[in-house]
Structure formats: C-alpha cells, structure tokens
Amino acid sequence: MKKTRLYLSMLAGLMLLNSCSFFELEAPNDPNNPSLGSVSQNASRTQVQNLITGLESRHRDYVFNVTMLFGTMGRELWYLNASDPRWQTDWLGMNNRTANANMFNYLPTYTNPYFAIRQGLTVVDAVRNTNTFTDQEKNAVSGFAKTIMAYQYLIVAMGQYENGIRMNVADIQNPGPFVPLPEALTQIRQLLDEANTELANGGTGNFPLRLTSGFTANGFNTVASLRQLNRAIAARLAVYRQDWQGALEAANASFYNATGNLDAGPAHTYGAPPDQFNPLFFVLNANVTTMMVVHPSVLRDTLANDARVRAKFFRRTSPVSVTSDGTPLSGQYQDRRFPLNTSELKFFRNEELVLIVAEANAQLGNTQAALAAINRIRTAAGVGNYTGATTREALIDEILFQRRYSLWAEPWGHRWIDLRRYNRLNAQNVDVTLDRGSIFRQLARPQAEINWDEYVLTR
DSSP: OOOOOOOOOOSHHHHHHHTOOTTOOOOTTOTTSOOHHHHSSSOOHHHHHHHHHHHHHHHTTTHHHHHHHHHHHTTSEEEEETTOTHHHHTTTTGGGOOOOTTOTTOTHHHHHHHHHHHHHHHHHHHHHTOSSSOHHHHHHHHHHHHHHHHHHHHHHHHHHGGGOEEOOOSSTTSOOOEEOHHHHHHHHHHHHHHHHHHHHTSOSSBOSSOOOHHHHTTTOOBHHHHHHHHHHHHHHHHHHTTOHHHHHHHHHTTTOOTTSOTTOSOEEOOOSTTSOOOTTOOOTTOOOSEEEEEOHHHHHTOOTTOHHHHHHEEEEEEEEEEEETTEEEEEEEEEOSOSSTTOOEESSOHHHHHHHHHHHHHHHTOHHHHHHHHHHHHHHHTSOOOOSOOSHHHHHHHHHHHHHHHTTTOTTOHHHHHHHHTTOOSTTTSOOTTTTOOOOSSOOOOHHHHHHHHHHHHO
16 A cells, blocks of 8 residues: 555645645645546546545544544553653643643644545545546445445544534535534434445445455445444444444444454555555664553453453563653563554454444443343453343443453553543543543634634634
C-alpha cells in the first residue's frame, strides 16, 4: 500500500487566507489520492482502484493518536515519551491541565478521520460518474466507501462528544454546521443503513476491486462479508445510542459468531517503506525511553490466571520511566500482541460483538442470553463462568470489566468511551493517583474550526 502523504495548514490564519480546511485533500503526484476533478467524470477502473487503495490507507491513519490518546484518558495505558514532556503533561492533564485547543498532538484524532471521509466521498463520486462499472459494482464500491466513512465519523464523534461534529463536508469551502451528538449519531446510522442497502444491491460475489490482505485474508473479500462488517459497525453504534434491540439485530446480521474465533475480523495492514509500520508495535524489552506501557491499575485489577493478561502483556526486565512536571511515571509491562512491526492490526473483532450481545441482552433483561455471552468470554480467558449477582447493574459491571481486558488498547479507546457512556468517568474508575492528572470527558474543538465559524459569520 502506498503511504499517504497528508498536507494540512494548522494555523487558522493560513486556513482563512488560503481557503484550506481540515476536509481538503491535497496529495500532489499521489495516484491513490488524486484531485477530485481528475476522477469526477469517467474515471477508469485503475483510477477507482487507486482511490480504494488510498481509502484503505487513510482508514488506518487514526490508529496511533486515537489508541494512545483515548487509551491514556481512560487509563488503559501510558504513552511514555521522554523526548517531549507534553506526551505526559498534556495527555494526562497533569497539574490541572485541560483538554483545550492547545493540547499537544490531539488534532490527528480530528483531522485524520476527516481526510478518510473526504477520500470516501471522492470514491463515491468517482464510481457513480463513470461507465466503467456495472450498476451492481457501483453499489458495492459505494457501499464499502460509505461503511468506512461511517466508521471514521464515529471516531470524531467519540472524541468531540458534546461539542458536536460536522457531518456535511462535501463542500470544503462551505462545510455544514456542527450538529449535536445525538443528531450526529442518527446521521451516522443513516449513512450505515444507506451503505448496507447499496451493498445488498452489490451482488453476492467477490468485491469488484482489490482490497488488502487485512480484508481478503480475514474473509472479507466478498460483498456479503463487507455487508457483515457494516452491520458490526452498526451494532457498535447502536450500543452508543442505547438502542439495545437495534444492537442485537445488527450483531445478528454481522459476522458475530457466539462459538467462533473471537479474533475473527478485518484488519489494517502494514509493511516496510514506502508503506508504514504498525504504529502500536514496540520491540520487547528494548532499552528505550519511548514506550506504550500497561497502566498499573489494569495490572492491579486483573483476575488470577486470565489468559488475556499473558497474551497481551509482557513483563520487562526493567521498567520504562520518565519524569514530567516532577512526577515520576514508570511502566513494567508493555504490549506483546504484535510479533513484527509489519503485523496486521484488527480494527473490529468478533470478541467485541460477543460483548455487544452480552450488553444488549443485559439491558433488555434477557439474563440467560447475557450470561451465555459473558461466559463465552470468561471461559476463553480461562477464568471460569460468572457466579455473581444477575441484576442488570451487576451484569453491566461484569460486562464493562470484561470489555476492559478483552478490548484493551484496541484501535478505538473503548475504556474511555465505555466509562463515559455509563457516567463512570470518575476517580473510582479512572486512577489518577500515580500521574496526578485529570479526568477528561471530551477533547476540545480545534481552534481553526472556531476561527472558521467566526470568519463565516462575519463575511
């Protein structure tokens, strides 16, 4: 996969003077990311193939910042980096720092998803305005692009939360207004449903264009299997909307398998230059001062003999340590999930779907179905069946506990989002005693966006 080059003016003044925005694609001489004008009419099959390759590349660009920052805020992990104390001071909110528009290196959690969304819009426009594809093929390609777009919109929504997000970014000179979170989630659901309908009209054979091995080698090479991915994302979204019956319906139409491989699912792929390496890979036991380490509270709260701990966490011979603002931070355990710097990274797994089914059933009062899903996770982890109380609150407590370990440091930031949606972002669940940090509810709206709105209002 060709490495995507991104260009973005981060200064509001430059954005206004040059009409540049967070939603503009600009990658000269990059066939995976051509100008819209060059492919908006009668694009060749090769051009649309390059656009799909570019979409896959942009689809993975969120991974590092979202995983590290959301994971830090949920205290799943610390990203310790001695080269710049702001990785600790800003991201942990040390000494009462806030998640403001000047927060260090948080903007990629906003900009990178919108670049992917704009790439998806280009794919849809190109394939809809060419005679190179059959109507069935057009539906398949457009449905896939919109599915990826919905995934990316949801990233921005989870970071910005009550700030709201822009949904209409088709016109980069006049992007649509910010819409409140509930409306944004509704529109994302509509986009997923639209994509699902297009995929349903896209045939039952193989996807008409070439996808990377992250899709094809994991069983997502057909239009029908991509439709199952669409429904998996819809199930995640339904949980966020507290649409419990909708979550079950979407999960049952996805690649959910109650007794199947919990690791099944599509992946982001990586490679040697000119591609890029897996951004979550760190050499085991390396003598470095930059490392993603397991948060001490995660280790403190583990169940005895939990196989997930053995599979995911590696005990170093010596800890990684940094000191920021006079506060020493030290991590003894690091991530061991990726054997190589080119290892693929699953971005949605059956294990999450099993936990979604457990949560939705618990919320609906389907106790036995919830217990069956919980026990599927627990037995796979080697900790035996659940024997606690079966009230709704007790089952949700258990499900959130299992999500903490099953979905640890996956490229999404589940823990932070889970605690927030259950109103549990507090000192009882987010241990800040060691880093003396703050508990963030959401990220700030970028200053350039604020300036853009002010500029539009005064024109």
